[in-house]
Amino acid sequence: MSDKSEQQRLSVFKTYKLYVGGKFPRSESGRVYEVSDSKGKWLANAPLSSRKDARDAVVAARKAFGAWSGATAYNRGQILYRVAEMLEGRRSQFVHEVADAEGLSKSKANELVEATIDRWVWYAGWTDKIAQVVGGGNPVAGPYFNLSSPEPTGVVTVLAPQESSFLGLVSVIAPVIATGNTAIVIASERSPLPALSLGEVLATSDLPGGVVNVLSGRTAEIAAPLASHQDVNAIDLAGADDVLAKELEIAAADNLKRVLRPQPVDDWRAVPGIERMTAFLETKTVWHPTGSLGASGSSY
Amino acid sequence: MASLFEYAPAPESRSVVDIAPSYGLFIDGEFTEAADGKVFKTVSPSSEEVLSEVARAGTEDVDRAVRAARKAFEKWSALPGSERAKYLFRIARIIQERSRELAVLETLDNGKPIRETRDADLPLVAAHFFYYAGWADKLDHAGFGADPRPLGVAGQVIPWNFPLLMLAWKIAPALATGNTVVLKPAETTPLSALFFADICRQAGLPKGVVNILPGYGDAGAALVAHPDVNKVAFTGSTAVGKEIAKTVAGTRKKLTLELGGKGANIVFDDAPIDQAVEGIVSGIFFNQGQVCCAGSRLLVQESIHDELLDSLKRRLSTLRLGDPLDKNTDIGAINSAEQLARITTLVERGEAEGAERWSPECELPTSGFWFAPTLFTNVTQAHTVARDEIFGPVLSVLTFRTPDEAVAKANNTPYGLSAGIWTEKGSRILAVASKLRAGVVWSNTFNKFDPTSPFGGYKESGFGREGGRHGLEAYLDV
């Protein structure tokens, strides 16, 4: 049986699925599209999401918003850190996928995956600090105390960057959910596989289902219904070109979504500022009367 | 109102303000006619008397003003912050000096009671300039990185409900951060902005730093769309806000919007009732209810509904409606015939939909635009008067049974500007406040404002914050 050892094992292909509401459904459309690497070699089929998938994702994200925004900031930090831990264990898979997706060498891809893991760690540490940095008490001229605190905007649609399939992706997801928003992420159209695999990591990181929902397909097609969706509160246009960005911004005006316009990013590895967090935060100012201890004011 | 103790008229002297028969646009430090020579009349809403004739800005004037502001930007933004600060301090002080004059002017042009312009609007206007003056040379420490830069020319469009205060909210942070300004006041209340132009001259503010363009919506639209405007700030209706958001889509213009609201004022059964009644009254009848953050939906716990309504009705019977210049007037005139028509239509709709309408006995003056304080009871979330912003002295009363239900109903609106909570239980205040989707929550008080405190909405009430450190961000390139 000498030829047995020479016979190559037939590998098991992975069926890439969407990640919505903590589950891994196929597209409701039943359709897929071919994903190939930078040299045009077929890698896998990815679900071609439809308007209805987008709608389902909004329902899932809205459902998850209450508990996620209501969780303690410490708890959110722990979960984001857990994502980093899970990723660390699956580095080789992502190095492989990122190398394929972006046409990079293994070592270059490795560098990006490491930066991505570190990005989760960075945002994990932010969850319980952002309120102290951007909120605070205000010295009201009168017998009142008031406190301004940042609160998550709500359900955020995120158009992931088209080029940076993993580091860019995480760099736009993590700031959205760190502060308590829930997200519907449209993966890079050409390179959706790292995003779809990230769903599997998130599912095993104690992140409640629905906090992040990942859709793959034609960005413009999925983004349009999300930009006009009345139950979506904000949209990050990172992955849109100028024409699409303008169209979506106009559609977003219908319910006055917060819009983060696409900005040129030279190097996703640079330390992010807090702008991607503050773009999806609302400031709530709560007033309380103070007054004196006694009925007679300062005379006592 | 007791008939034994009738208050004699106590009018504030009108002679403290000298209104010219006509006013121009204020562009590049000069008053000038509109390019097409158009003018419009501004009337006193309480008497329909014509106060003055004002130049009406058109597209060409907008362009002229933006160019003046652009030209002034270079030097203004290059000034040391400490110098810009001193200009703003000067302005704040001149406003304080002229506050009685400005209060009377505002009352004449807007129709709101002198008690409010004197005790609320003007002190807040001066305080706002004073507050932002102090920021001008401290921007490095504001949390936006070292040496944050201004945006350039700010196009600002403000409403008629707090004409001078909204001007202050717009202009003070813009100038403190080094921007120059083109501001369009509302067509029914242009005068205080034009008096402010004079204050800028008294303060020696460099030409072109502040430009004032009285005009209508067309001028506002032209300003917002002008390609050389870097920043758009708008306070007004949600419908116009959406149009503006579409206009600036695809540009680099930074946008902040303060829009409508349908604020819920939630009264729990353990509330300090007498103070809650006062808060309900100031929540909806302050400025005749023409306030974006008005507490226009009263959510009262069912167990105290009848008792609270009795107290509220008794209190409403003591409200004094009439001559806005009378120092004892609580309720002044509605700002315009158009606004009165809108209020009237919505109130009629409320009645037609079966809500129960009540007003105290209240004699309305025969000239001018007036609407009696009005309550609607038996209102549900489905009623138009519980959903649409009326922007008038009309309160819709709804009930709830549990805190959960109160929060659900309060949040059940596309708006998210303000809310009130009345309870003596501290933990309930914190729990409910944290669940309310509104930018300003007043617990055991309502309609309080302060220059240090950020103000602005969630959802369709707009985005961005005005006031406080947060208010700087809208005018900085960060």
Next chain:
Amino acid sequence: MPTNAPTAAPPLPDVASSDTTLRHFLHGLPGVDTVGLEARAAALGTRSIKTTAKAYAIDLAISMVDLTTLEGADTPGKVRALGAKAVHPDPTDPATPSTAAVCVYPDMVASAKEAVAGSSVKVASVATAFPAGRAALPVKLADVRDAVAAGADEIDMVIDRGAFLAGKYLKVYDEITAVKEACGTSARLKVIFETGELSTYDNIRRASWLGMLAGADFIKTSTGKVAVNATPANTLLMLEAVRDFRARTGVQVGVKPAGGIRTTKDAIKFLVLVNETVGEDWLDNHWFRFGASSLLNDLLMQRQKLATGRYSGPDYVTVD
């Protein structure tokens, strides 16, 4: 003219059936938000009362003054002068109304009665070991009976603040009902809380209800002997209490702010509070009083100013 509360049965008798029921009732009253209450009082203080309204308010205020002398140095002569002043506050203008009452210590009641004889001016007497109230009940009652026997029309008692602050509400209640009984049918009872010592507005509201439940004809802020006496805010709160009490029981109770009201401007602010909180039913000296001494001369000077158009001076009103 509305009549006094019936002296026989105190309203809501079940409430005072035990210390527990009384506590539950008083602590079940709505809370008071300090800032909101003071803001409302201050807002009403900005009312501008001019010309005819001012003339009406000044005369009304004069007619509501309990012209008071409560000094260790009081003598019959001093009290006689005070009585004469109460009857004819402004000798130069007989149209000036008399004050409501003179208010004296029990041993001066007889002199006071004599001084106001034949006029509408009442004689009020502080009693119950005023101002501290630190004496045994029999002593307090003897004090009251003494004053009533001497002809006092009104008794201004102090509550036992110590007992109130210790939560012994029933003790306070019982003392008031005992004093009320000692007043008989001839004297109206004013119950003084010494609001400055009760310190919180919640306490003032509870004390107001406690006093009214026990049969007070008037509730009164203070003795005038502590640092903080009547304020617009505590008086507004007590006006709300009498308003709510009448709505609940049908019994009308009067209010008397005392101490610290010195100027016409102050007095008019208080009348505005009355007018806009409880209305015209209380705009009468049967239901509202000012416990004051120096206030009267300021009212008289302002009255002269309105009549003559020029400012008056202290030499044109009498020193008594």
